[in-house]
Amino acid sequence: MLSTDQGHARPDLAKSHALNTCPPDPVSKTIAARCSNCALRQICMPSDLSAGDLVKLDTIISSSRAVKRGEALYRAGDPFQSIYAVRAGSFKTVVIHRDGREQVTGFHIPGEPLGMDGISIEIHTCDAIALEDSSICIIPFHLLELLCRELKVMQHHVHKMMSGEIVRESGLMMMLGNMSADERVAAFLLNISTRLAVRGYSPLEFNLRMTRDEMGSYLGMTLETVSRMFSKFQKQRLIEAQGKKIRILDIDGLKLV
Amino acid sequence: MLSTDQGHARPDLAKSHALNTCPPDPVSKTIAARCSNCALRQICMPSDLSAGDLVKLDTIISSSRAVKRGEALYRAGDPFQSIYAVRAGSFKTVVIHRDGREQVTGFHIPGEPLGMDGISIEIHTCDAIALEDSSICIIPFHLLELLCRELKVMQHHVHKMMSGEIVRESGLMMMLGNMSADERVAAFLLNISTRLAVRGYSPLEFNLRMTRDEMGSYLGMTLETVSRMFSKFQKQRLIEAQGKKIRILDIDGLKLV
DNA sequence: CGCTGGATTGACTTGCGTCAACATACGTGG
DNA sequence: CCACGTATGTTGACGCAAGTCAATCCAGCG
Structure with a gap:
């Protein structure tokens, strides 16, 4: 969704425009998806994992995937198997009404989770679309559950992430329900x-990667109103x-609006 | 939130107006909070628990609590310890903006979970207020996590419930963002x-217990508009x-509105 | 039986959506 | 690398859905 001057393009995704990626971490640039080496680990995983725990983690999160701008990581109706973590780039999630209207329900930047909507009925309920060429870690959910039964700290972390999604959404509802444009x-912002x-x-200072x-869809208003604001x-x-x-x-002025 | 003609008042909560309670179940009326005896078990717990599993469940969910109309089960800022299941009655959850504006984020009827917003940062982020004299089951979260590490089916169920909350909220966002009054x-409805x-x-045919x-707060509109609709x-x-x-x-007509 | 909180209805106002014209950025192929 | 076409963004004029304010009604309760 965003890129900043500190962003460093990954070799496999290099484009003329800056991409969001892991913060500087020379090692992770060249090595395949491995939590033990990932600069984002502090963000998407519990902070107090032992070396042994990390090895276990590496065995379940072994794969990553590139998703091109505009492509779907998954779509509503797809069977649910894995959750994901954004490695680089950004995504939007959208739900589509039967009459075709669509609502953006979230934007996701590196280190943030994706796909937890699918756990409930084992089918994804929204589309996840890359806003720019991106890459994600694939976390097979049944393996994660296995690990959670073993590692209390991991279990707790997963619960926190899910609850965090609930809190995030209720904040958005607050916004949609009560606030002016x-x-x-x-x-x-x-x-x-x-x-x-x-x-x-x-x-x-940042780049908003979405249109x-x-x-406007996310904020419950038209694109013209966004532009006017x-x-x-x-x-x-x-x-x-x-x-x-x-x-x-x-x-501070923004906070007072 | 609602009462129906089939609702049966629990002895400890009997009032002149009908209450939501477990569907008819002569046993559960007289016995203390016990999942093994609860008519709502099919709704708030996994359906395929063995007798042995149920015994374990009973050891962690041993207490229930009555909450009078208007009282808070918990408030934003309270330390998080337990999640809850509505046994009888109904609740609203509200988040309060610093400027005092409040947004209802949900209504909860018997069999539905409550309190999962608190897991994330171990502090509740909303108030849960009883809309009528109600009672809830208390599920100490650390014990539930313990049980989840032991029982795969319970772990899976908890994950589904949390994900269900995420899906529920994104549906609401859809509504707030895109739909007319x-x-x-x-x-x-x-x-x-x-x-x-x-x-x-x-x-x-039902009673809406909320004002x-x-x-209106839940739906993102004024009370007058609700009334007009x-x-x-x-x-x-x-x-x-x-x-x-x-x-x-x-x-069917309602569905076409 | 009157009081109080909630619900309804009407009159008026306004924030935002709609429609439309124009400007700018982007990326694609020559 | 430039030029063109399409996608995206900006700005203005106008109308309407829903908010605001206010009067009245109604139900439940002491």
Whole structure:
């Protein structure tokens, strides 16, 4: 979804434009999907795993997959087998109404989980689409469950991740239910900003990889309204925006919108 | 949230107005909280537990609690220790914005889980308030995790319940993001109707225990708009509504709204 | 029987959607 | 590497769905 100046393109995905990837980590660039070597491990896995635990982890998460911009990692209706972690790039998840209307339910950046909607009825309930050329780790869910029965810390971590999704969504509902268009856009920018900060990227300058339309769908408004809010914030000197490139000028001001 | 003609008041909660309770089950009325005896077990627990598994379950879920109308089962900020299952009655969950605005994020009827928002950071992120005099089963989460490490079927069930919450919320987001007021109210009534049907209640006639205001908050609209939609549906002969008492006259018509 | 909180209905206002014209960025093939 | 065509973004004019404010009604309860 976003790229920052600190982003380093992975060799296998190199393009003219910067990509989101693991923060600098010379080792992980060249080695196949291995949690034990991954710079994102602190983000998507429990922090207190022993060396032995890591070996076990490596045996279940052995594969990764590249997904090209616009391609689906999975689609609603697909049988559920694995959950995923974004390694590089970004995704949106969308649910599609029978009448064809679609709603973006989330954006996912490196280190964030994907696919947990499918656990419930063992069928995915949304599409996960890459917003740019991306790569993900594949975590076969039955193996993860096996590991969770063995490792308390892993079990706990998985539960936290799932609960985190629940909390994330109820925050979004709050936004969709109660907030005006300007408040939503401000809250969205601040949310992106903190998520980037957690991952060590600059929270004040980033690229939004999704279109205004996708942002609008996520925020429950039209693309025109999104655009107007960006213009308005720019006039108020809260941000500088040229297309997808965003710079936050007055973060406290944004919080007061 | 709802009561139906089939509802039977529990002795300890008897009031002049009907309550939601377990469907008829003479045994469970008199016996303390025991999964092995609970008529709702099919709904909130895995269906294929052995007798031995049930004994284990009974050891961890030994307590229940009554919550009076308007009281909080837990509040945002409370430390998280247990998840809950609604035994009788109904609850709303609300998140409160710093500026005081509140958003209802869900309604919970018997057999449905409560409190899973707290797992993530071990602090509850919303308030759970009883809409009527209610009772819940208390499931200490660390014991549940213990049991999940032992019983694969229980582990799987817990994961499904959590994922189910994620799916439920993304459906709501769809509603808040894309649908018009009449569509939302229709979808809400249909949702309630199916949830009642699953539990063996009449899906066509029920009492909504929440106020128009709470419904509106949940649906992202004002109480006046909710009221207008009810009047409109009534004029169209889709429903009959007198206050909280609802009768669905034309369920297919409602689906087309 | 009157009080109180909730529900309904109407009149008016407004934020945002819709439609439309135009501008800019992007990527694709010559 | 440039040029063109398509996709995306911006801005304005206008209308409507839903919010706001207010009066009234109704039901349940002391």
